[in-house]
C-alpha cells in the first residue's frame with residue numbers, strides 16, 4: 001500500500017480537491033489518499049461549498065471529506081506528502097523530526113514542468129472562477145502524479 005497525503009492551509013479548498021481527484025485515479029487496493037491542513041481553523045468541517053460544486057461539475061463527490069490538521073505523526077503514516085504552496089511546505093517541514101521526514105515532502109507542482117509558479121493559488125478569498133482554474137491545475141497535476149506512482153509500483 002502506498003500512502004499519499006495532500007496538504008494545504010485550511011484543508012477545505014485545495015487539498016480536498018487534490019485528495020478526491022488523485023483518489024479517483026488510483027485503485028484503493030494499492031493506494032491510500034488523504035488530505036490535511038497546516039492550520040487548525042476548519043477542523044471537522046466539510047470542504048468549502050465552492051470546491052464541492054466544482055468537483056461535482058466533473059462528477060467527483062468530495063462532500064464527505066472532513067478537515068483535519070497535519071500532525072508530525074503523519075510523517076509515519078504517509079510515503080508522499082504534497083504541499084500545495086511554499087508556505088504549506090515550510091509549515092510541514094517545521095514539524096519534521098529528521099531527514100527521512102523531510103524527504104517525504106514535495107511541492108505538489110514540483111514535477112509539472114508546464115507550470116513555472118510552483119504555488120497552487122489559494123482560491124478562498126477569490127471568486128468562483130478561481131475554483132475552476134484551481135480544479136484544472138490540480139486535475140492535470142494529479143494525472144502526472146498518478147502516472148508516476150503507477151510506473152513506480154508496477
Ligand code: 4NP
Pocket residue numbers: 008009010011012013014015037041122123124
Ligand atoms: P485552503 O484554503 O488552504 O486551500 O483550504 C483556505 C481556506 C481557509 C483559509 C485560508 C485558505 N482561512 O484563512 O480560513
